[in-house]
Amino acid sequence: MCHTKIFNSQHEPSCKFQLPICHYSIVLVIIIIVYYCKKCQQKHHPISLKFNSKRPKLYHSFLHSDDLMALKGFLINTGGGFPQLDWGQLNFKHLGSVYKVRVGSVSVSSDENPSNSTADLQKSVDKRESSVTKKVQKGPLSVTDFSTSSTNHSKVRISFKGLAGAYSEEAALKAYPQCETFPCEEFEDTFKAVELWLADRAILPIENSLSGCIHRNYDLLLRHRLHIVGEIQLAVNFSLLALPGVRLEQLERVLSHPQGLDQCNAFLNKLGVLRESVDDAAGASQLVASNRMMDAGIIASARAAELYGFNILAERIQDDCGNITRFLVLARDPIIPRTDKPFKTSIVFTLDEGPGMLFKALAVFALRDINLTKIESRPQRNQLLRVVDDSNTGTSKYFDYLFYIDFEASMAEPRAQYALRHLQEFATFLRVLGCYPMDTSV
Known part of the structure; x- marks a missing residue:
């Protein structure tokens, strides 16, 4: 009895079992691969490192x-x-x-x-x-753990936005005291410096305890494929700087970054001077020093005064002494999550429109006793509006939002893995931005 009918070129039925020549080639290749794998396994090569x-x-x-x-x-x-x-x-x-x-x-x-x-x-x-x-260190990780890691045996090069004396550089030196800093003009340039191997790490300010989030930097986290490998919480203390010989009553204007001006609002109101926004406070220091602007003061760090030869007219002029800026450390490769130290995980996801969708997304963490430390929503730039059919209101337009969440759990913990698997059931997009040790130094 024939099992397979093969028709010849004259369309005559044949009962002889045949296989095309390509099938024999595939079988032969499979046999060779199996033989090679067994041979390699016996020699512990190439799947072992000897x-x-x-x-x-x-x-x-x-x-x-x-x-x-x-x-x-x-x-x-x-x-x-x-x-x-x-x-x-x-x-x-x-x-x-x-x-x-x-x-x-x-x-x-x-x-x-x-x-x-x-x-x-x-x-x-x-x-x-x-x-x-x-x-092995006992207790929670602090930012100083970065500087004692094996990656610091050689000098780490860290990119940051601004010039020498910027708070981003101060954060980099806090994490890596022996690092070599790499100034960049824009935040996106700090990402590109790491991607092009011009730097090993990037320092990115992400939020401030007084001014809130830096929204454009959240967009950069999604646009680029770098991984968050650490966080730094830096206590920001603003000082009023001026050229040597200039007194406080001689000032007619004060230059600083918009956030610096905003966070020192009460002091500037008492001073009664004009406020000029600049892109970078350290850059303003360089500008005033090079042009000998005797009527101008700068709100910047005490380190900027040391670098550019300014006198400090007033210290700690911020409205709130609890002024903390949180920075992220970015790298090309992720770090391995651990369970013996406090870790934080950052994710971004999108959801379909519908009642209770955000509640369901957040519930996956609450069900597993995972503490959320941050939630931020940002509209998708490539698709701001979409049309949906709603049975109650007809055709409506909704914004498409990205949700950024930080939670206190390591991806090495089963509860974190289960939470993300649960979230994937109704998230239209999910990406882990990084799992990294928490900074407990502040």
């Missing part, structure tokens, strides 16, 4: 490209290279994927004594693991 005989070998399974990038970031952050790994076993989760890194047995070459290699290796691993454990 060290010398006195080092453990690292095994990992085939991962997605994003997973490999995350694993690469972990290896760099935990010792600057593969030979420094001394963890016996590490399990961590990232966006629902489980990674496992384990130390395996070590093959000994013929020129070494195999009798005591395994025992010596185990003793060495135990000893060094113990020393690593003793060095």
Whole structure:
């Protein structure tokens, strides 16, 4: 009995079982691939990374490209290279994927004594693991943890908007005291500097405790593909600066960034001078110094006075002493989330129009006792309006909004993973902007 009927060129039925030549080629390729994979697995290559005989070998399974990038970031952050790994076993989760890194047995070459290699290796691993454990920091992470990480063995280059003396530079120096700063003209230039490998990190102010959010910077987070790897909370203290020899009563105008003028409103009202907005307070300092503007004062940092040779006429002139600016640290690669320290996760998502949609989105966090620290909505620039059919009102127009949320949980925690999986059920778009240690220094 024939199982497959194949018709020849004369359209005559044939009972002979045949396969096209391309099918045989596919079968042959599959056999070769299976054979090669088995052979590679026996030799621990290429899916293993082999060290010398006195080092453990690292095994990992085939991962997605994003997973490999995350694993690469972990290896760099935990010792600057593969030979420094001394963890016996590490399990961590990232966006629902489980990674496992384990130390395996070590093959000994013929020129070494195999009798005591395994025992010596185990003793060495135990000893060094113990020393690593003793060095693990207790308590919450602070911004100073950035400066003690292995990435600071070499000088980190950080891009920021403005000139030397800007508060963004001050935030960069707080996180990385030994860093090399890279000034940029615009906020978007700080992103491009990292993307083009001109800088290792970017510092981006995102919100102020008095003035609120910097909306355009939220748009930049979505437009570019950099990852949030840290946050810095900087106490901003404004000072009134002037050229040497200028007295307070001689001032006729004060220059500063619009936020600086706004946050020192009460002081400026008493002073009774003209206010001039500039794009950057540190840039205004350079302008006044170069043109010898004797009737002008600048609201800037005390560091700007030191850099540009100004006298400080008044200090801490802001309306509220609790003036805190939050900065984000951005990098090309994400960092590996942890569960032993306080972490924060930032996401952006969109929702369909409908009653209770935002309530449902926020409920996925409340159901799992996840604290939301920030929620911000921004209209989508590429699609401000859309037409929908509403049975009650007919055809209506609605704004399409992006929702930015920060919550206190690490992506290594199952509750955070479950919350995002739940959110994906009714979100039309979801992106994790970063998972990073919280700054508890302020």
